[in-house]
Amino acid sequence: MALPTMVSATQLQDMLEQEDLVILDSRFYLTDLKKGYEVYKFGHIPGALFVDLHHQLASTETNLTGRHPLPEPDTLSQTLASLGITNNSQVVVYDDMSGAMAARAWWMLVQQGIQVYVLDGGFAAWESAGYLIESGENLATPTEHRIKVSYPWLVSEDDVVANFEVERFQLLDARSEDRFNGLNETMDPVAGHIPGAMNRCFTENLNAEGFMKSPAELQDEWSRLLQHIEKPIVYYCGSGVTACHNVLAMNYAGLEAKHVFVGSWSQWAKRMLRKLEESDA
Structure with a gap:
């Protein structure tokens, strides 16, 4: 659906x-x-x-x-x-x-x-659009209804590690090309990307005015990328935020996308540092 x-x-x-x-x-x-x-x-x-x-x-x-x-x-x-x-x-x-x-x-x-x-x-x-804007703070009206929450689309660090052996999915990085290539890294202690990952910056989903490109345009662009990928995609970024924009864009284009490695590069960079410390010990 x-x-x-x-x-x-x-x-x-x-x-x-x-x-x-x-x-x-x-x-x-x-x-x-x-x-x-x-x-x-x-x-x-x-x-x-x-x-x-x-x-x-x-x-x-x-x-x-x-x-x-x-x-x-x-x-x-x-x-x-x-x-x-x-x-x-x-x-x-x-x-x-x-x-x-x-x-x-x-x-x-x-x-x-x-x-x-x-x-x-x-x-x-x-x-x-010239629509009304208000200031101050709105207070929510809480509900006693509780939604049963789960995260079926979450991919863990262990899943990513295991994937090097089983190769069940393709990682796709939503960060800018320079950060993907290990350049201009200002957020995390290690620069680069997860081995085997591909890159499509989330900004490529947008037109010059900052709106989402049309479904047809997105479908064309993503389909050209997908023709080189034979496995399901798991999306990641720096900290599990902009990766979700690629999932959103894919669905807007009528293409299936769900799974996100929420830890993303910020978690993987910490893993790399631990491994370096272990090798130096």
Whole structure:
């Protein structure tokens, strides 16, 4: 069954009166963890609730995880209930990076069977359309309904290690080409990519105006890449965020995509450092 993917600003404007609508503002900045909430308070789509990618859509980073490990299922279930999200909710999530951050929330929620969409063009598209913007903070109406959360599309570090022997899937890196090639690495202690991985930066899913390319255009581009891949794809990036944008784009194009190595390069880099330390011991 096709997954829900994108809505336009016009479509969202028409949805605002729906009782079961939940709008999530997921603006996030890796180098300033407080900025997302600050820009949300300054101005957001009417009725939108702020969701913190670092604290609500991820658990605490450890020496063995990537930067944004998934929260425990029960923790995410509690978070969804606190946001008033049930199995009957229509959820729209947006950011100001053409879906690069919003796609993480989309991927986490859509695998729970929730009808969740990403706002095409993000907050900029809403502003450009001239629709109403409000300031301050909206408080959610929590629900007692608890969604049973699981992560069937999660791929672990152990899965990636085992894949070197069994070769069940192809890794695809969503980072920029220079970081993939070990250049200009500013986030992680080791530069490069996981051996055998291929690269398609998530920005290639976007047109010059910051909107998702048309399904037909995406299908053509991805199909040309897929003709060289005989195995299912597992998507990764730096910390399991922008990889979800490639999954979103694939589904928008009508192509199957689900699985993400959430630990991504930030977890793999830590593994490499441990192996180096072990060899030097």
